[in-house]
Amino acid sequence: MKFAIYTHVNHVHKEGKIYGYGPYIREMNVWLNYVDEVEVVGPFTDRNVLEIDLAYRHSRLQYRRIPLFSLTSKSEILKTFFKLPVLFWVIYKSMKRADHLHLRCPGNVGLIACLVQILFPSKIKTAKYAGNWDMKSKQPWSYRFQKWILNNTFLTRNMQVLVYGEWENCSRNIMPFFTASYSEKDKKDVQIRKLLVPSENRKELIKFLFVGTLSEGKRPFYAVQLVQALKNKGYAVTLDIYGEGNQRAIVEEYINAQLLKDTVILHGNKNAETVLNAYQESHFLILPSKSEGWPKVVAEAMFWGCVPVATSVSCVPFMVDRGNRGGLLTMNLIEDVENLMFCIEDDLIYEKMASKAMDWSRQYTLDYFESEVKALLKEEDKL
Template sequence: MRLIVFSSAPIVQLKGKLFMYTPYEKEMQIWAKHTDEIQFCCPVWEEHKNLLVSQINFSTLTTITLEEFSVKTIRSAFSSIRKVLKNRSTIFKAMQQADHIHLRCPGNIGLLACIVQIFFPSKTKTAKYAGNWDPKSKQPWSYRLQKWILNNPFLTRNMQVLVYGNWENQSKNLKPFFTATYSEQEEAAISKTINQQEKIRLLFVGTLVEGKNPIYAIRLVEQILQTNQNVVLDIYGEGILKTVLEKYIEVNNLKEYVFLHGNQNQQVLKKAYQESHFVILPSKSEGWPKAIAEGMFWACVPIATAVSCVPYMLDEGNRGILLQMDLAKDVAKIIALINHPKDFQDKSKVALNWSRNYTLERFENEIQKLIQG
């Protein structure tokens, strides 16, 4: 069986070897394991452009190259007509060759593939919608269009659409799904306590961009410090806001309390999760917030905005703290947990127990079911 993946995520060619965005490569290893052949229909880069990449560790057929284009606005969509037409033809021909069509959405290539797959109603298809499926959320028109096509059982047939969270009034196409980082073999016993006399560690893991809102995490810690709490914030990730954050840390005399570590490998992150009390992500939009699930796996109490499936993950606040994006109110919630060690320990325990339902073994088992039908 040949599975062809249609995605905006690029394959990166460096010195004759192929690379992918690291978490994407790890997931694709699992899909490849359960197919005879796997092929990618996507853009190809000649440099990594600061993307965190890993070498592809599975066999692939020759990449079917697509041209990148933009449809964020109607105007940009019109200026990309030539690329769209060329890509549409390439995608159509690729889908003819596929036994299983797999879409990665949202994205420009995902949008085009959503439209083209309509002409293949009898082929087995899956789509992973990695963004926020919440029908009430404000999103670009291209994202809304992809969601409408995928959710429409008349236009989209023989398709399982993997989405994060359970949503009302959705079609039979949708299948609530998850992602995973850790194996059952890593489930070491861990119990966390909090003590005001000892250093309390908060952790942010994510790209340093406006959408992830790392500056809000720093401001939270800055305000908590003013109440004489012994807290520090470790930030892992790179992005265009790095210099802005560095300047904010310097101007506000936070160098002893906020630390920028850049991109680090999975083992370094694992140790950071294990040593932290809280994992924080004040993001403006999410799919399945990987950093939150990873932190919970290691008994961190999650602090996150109520977007996408986050309220479900945090059980409406029973497994963590849902940010209101009001600095005073959010600081008060965090301090309340610091001041009540038993409440912290209870949330830490239920966070761990929930997250350990979502292991790599279960993830692989679910993917195998999707491929085998």
């Protein structure tokens, strides 16, 4: 089988290998275990290989370079207009050669590939939609357009579209899927942390965690406010923040102004092992994000019995079973503090929630992910 990938991920060529964004490459290498030939169609950059980058692993891999393009402004759209003939031609020729078309969406390259694949109704196809599939959510027009094409059984045929979560009013093209971070061998016995409410003679810490980019979209500032409000109500709390971003200065200034240095600790970017240890030692993960695809940190925290408290975006309600495996933030500080207090004050509720979260997340291992990919490719190969 000749497997063709259409992706917006920027690639780097070094010493005969093709590198790209690590989490994406790691996932694609699982797919590549079960195909004979690979053709990658995507943009190429001259930057250095970064620490987070990984290389594709396949002995018969070809790379088709396409020009970088953007649709973020009028001037960029105008430039893209003149690049369209090349973009369409390269993708068309690639699709004609391939046996299986694999689209990575949403993204600029995915948008063009969504249009070109219409010309190949009999080709076997899969698409990984790595964003928020919620049709009701506010998203860029290009994202909505890609979802419309992929969901349309007249325009898009012989396609399995892998989306995060389960959604109503979807066509037969749509298939709920997932992403994994840990394997079966990573599973270790974890004792659910006790939640001991502080009293006159008891000051056990309740440990909160934030993992992610310190950006406006992830809203780390709200996580700080939430923990501060609990502290003001007499709870012994800490918040460990892992990540960097343009909001760090704002968060740091607030921590200093509010005398929260002993309560909120900014760790910056740390390796996976350090973050894993933080999951294992924390009671709650806070994710007040504006938008998510598959919130990896939520699944990772749950894997280690750390209860997620996150906004109701994308597939988060599905992941936390609408409050049975974690909490849902309303982004109303008073309400969210009250909901957390309800959980903190009843240790039995917390323990049940943490146990359910861990049991659910541990179903979705890398081993299971690979078996599902293998089954999907075998099933598609029969068509």
